[in-house]
Amino acid sequence: MSSSLIFLVSLFTWVLKSNPSIHQDTHFQFSNPVFNLGGHRPLTVASLSSFSTNSSAESLNHSILKDAHFLKPENGSGSGDFSVFKQIQVQENEVEVVEDGDGETEPEEAPAPSSEDIEVEAKETIEGDEVTANPVDKFELPNPSSKEVASVDKLKAPPSNGKIEEKVMNGCDLTKGKWVYDESYPLYTNGSCPFIDEGFSCDSNGRRDRDYMKWKWQPQDCDFPRFNAAKMLDLIRGKRLVFVGDSINRNQWESMLCMLMAAVKDPKRVYETHGRRITKEKGNYSFKFVDYKCTVEYYVSHFLVHESKARIGQKRRPTLRIDAIDHGSSRWKGADILVFNTAHWWSHYKTKAGINYYQEGSQVHPKLDVSTAFRKALMTWAAWVDRHINPARTQVFFRNSAPSHFRGGLWNSGGHCMEATWPLNDTSGMVNPEKNRIVEDVILQMKTPVTLLNVTGLSAYRIDGHPSIYGKKPGSRYSSSIQDCSHWCLPGVPDIWNEILFYHLQSKQKSKYH
Secondary structure, three states, rough: OHHHHHHHHHHHHHHHHHHHOOOOOOOOOOOOEHHHHHHOEEOHHHHOOOOOOOOHHHHHHHHHHHHOOEEEOOOOOOOOOOOOOOOEEEEEEOOOOOOOOOOOOOOOOOOOOHHHHHEEEEOOOOOOOOOOOOHHHHOOOOOOOOOEEOOOEEOOOOOOOEEEOOOOOOOOOOOOEEEEEEOOOOOOOOOOOOOOHHHHHHOOOOOEEEEEEEEEEEEEOOOOOOOHHHHHHHHHHOOOOOEEEEEHHHHHHHHHHHHHHOOOOOHEEEEOOOOOOOOOOOOOOEEEEEHHHEEEEEEEEEOOEEEEEEEEEEEEEEEEEEEEEOOHHOOOOOOEEEEEOOHHHOOHHHHHHHHEEEEEEEEEEOOOOHHHHHHHHHHHHHHHHHHHOOOOOOOEEEEEOOOOEEEEHHHHOOOOOOOOOOOOOOOOOOOOHHHHHHHHHHEEEEEEEEEEEEHHHHHOHHHHHHHHHOOOOOOOOOOOOOOOOOOOOOOHHHHHHHHHHHHHHHHHHHHHHH
């Protein structure tokens, strides 16, 4: 018996030595979800369907990262959860897009600092307003020297509960149409409205051609209602109409104030609640219309997320917390109508370059693509809206980007538009900005309904509507080499944006009664 056992052991040992690949060819098949991340749908890892037992932990990590999909909670639980789909994927070979700067000082050439060189300042908080990604949403970027860079991309899947309100309302596509010269415009004048600040008051600053004030937008499929100030004030009676965004949104907010004044019998019954006069220096205003018990407010927020600072090397530098909502967001709560925008500041040098500027938690990214950062910031904004806004009370609008019309250079390198006194005949050479597509992607995946105010295409014709050299009074103007071809004269193009807003508000009001 013992000699038989010795023979069998020797035979088995010989078979293993002569076939070393047997233990290496063992495969593991995951037919069921392999991870479940608290309240989210299970995370399936398709790339783990087969791998060798001698695979390294590093290659397994890369496999997981390539196919990990984070989805919204199925039951909508968890007030802090993002309601946007996210796909984290590894991209081979980062592509750097180099664009011209817009006048900001370029940073010194220096190697990317190590994590030890970056010290994030103590975080300011406003209770309840900080929006950060859940732990399952966070990945550390690979080492900058690596060829693989984690980025956020759109998940090719049906949208969640959120939607963009139809821009085709009652069979009318507001984005398709033409500008029609109308002698009955403008709806107000510089003399009748005390709320136009110097930068937009082109007529007062010496602009003598007035045709830019006399154009109305005519959709091709319907009659577009003229703005009615009395009806608009009735729509917002007892309510808060709040604009949040950059100086282009302040442009639209000032336009709205002026348009509403046409129905006010006693101008003294309209005042700024803190006694402030509108200037570029101050960024928060609330105008009360006493007879209608309503307010029309503006809060500056260049990016909708928090502008912060961190110590990088020996210097304190500005950073943008793309995972934290703007700390002024407490003022937005309780509004009945919210009109958001962000776009203009995302073309500045430091935002386009993305070097040691974008911050998530305690991490300052040595380099991050501006489109990826913009999407992350919009997802942070979307999470805040889904968490804090009650759609039964508040209507949310997002106005997409308004085009600039610099010819022959940028604002600080000879770009100009002063000679334009008539709208363009053709805009076929202009492309829909990538930021607009990102805005639409994010809105589609929100729980809260958001109406997109799509003004890019119709505004693209209006090269004649910018202040150019008439953004300052004679005698205090910039040199002739610096022109403003980004903002808009008032009266002018933003009045049409507000007519579109009025149209949407009226349509929603009618739908409540039918």
